[in-house]
Amino acid sequence: MKRAILLILIPLLAAFGVYFFNQYWIHRYDSLVATQATIYRLDPDLVWSIIYEETYFSPWKVGKDGEIGLMQVTPVVGRDWAAETGMRELERQMATNPQAALSNPERNVQIGCWYLEKVYAPFRDLPDSEARMIAAYNAGPSRATEWNKTAEGAPPLSSDEFIKRIDIPSTRAYVTSILARYRKLKQIRGQSK
Numbered sequence: 707m708k709r710a711i712l713l714i715l716i717p718l719l720a721a722f723g724v725y726f727f728n729q730y731w732i733h734r735y736d737s738l739v740a741t742q743a744t745i746y747r748l749d750p751d752l753v754w755s756i757i758y759e760e761t762y763f764s765p766w767k768v769g770k771d772g773e774i775g776l777m778q779v780t781p782v783v784g785r786d787w788a789a790e791t792g793m794r795e796l797e798r799q800m801a802t803n804p805q806a807a808l809s810n811p812e813r814n815v816q817i818g819c820w821y822l823e824k825v826y827a828p829f830r831d832l833p834d835s836e837a838r839m840i841a842a843y844n845a846g847p848s849r850a851t852e853w854n855k856t857a858e859g860a861p862p863l864s865s866d867e868f869i870k871r872i873d874i875p876s877t878r879a880y881v882t883s884i885l886a887r888y889r890k891l892k893q894i895r896g897q898s899k
Contacts, residue, residue: 734762735776735811742815746823751895752836753777753819755888756843759880765811774808777818784808787817829854834865840884841868845877 729859736750739757743750760778761767769778781804786796799807808814825842828851829835842850853871856863863871865885 735763735815736817738812742819746819748819748822751891752888753822755884755891756840758887759884765809765814773854774805776811777814778822779808779814779817784817785823787820832862836883836888837865837868837885840881841872841877844880845874849891
């Protein structure tokens with residue numbers, strides 16, 4: 707009898723442990739994300755969804771094209787941020803050792819949010835603008851602008867119409883996945899998106 711209880715109890719405790727560790731893991735940067743998203747006029751849930759997709763909250767990750775940290779910021783974006791903000795010491799660090807600066811979660815999320823705001827600006831007033839911003843973050847602003855073009859006088863594209871125009875399958879999957887996660891978060895929180 708004791709053995710049967712232990713056989714049931716141990717997997718149950720392990721499952722609870724895994725669940726709670728996972729909750730800690732994916733939410734340990736929530737206040738940092740909320741702070742930086744607010745500074746850059748972004749929805750924290752959208753930034754959180756991007757980080758989830760990019761690295762599953764692993765600040766040490768380095769992408770195949772040299773992207774670094776939680777938001778997979780490129781050294782070029784890091785240098786642009788440092789130059790634009792006038793932080794000369796960080797500009798030098800970005801030129802000599804971007805890995806050190808961009809592996810810092812706080813700095814990475816700050817620069818990632820700065821860049822998101824920058825690529826979001828041309829689309830901010832459009833309906834369903836999140837899909838365009840996510841595509842621009844992943845594939846570059848010029849591609850997102852190209853995919854967003856419509857005939858003069860035509861209404862703006864819906865999110866689904868825009869996504870169908872994305873001709874890079876990995877970017878289309880990236881945008882779709884992040885939007886699904888983002889909408890699910892909004893639904894859980896009782897907000898529509």
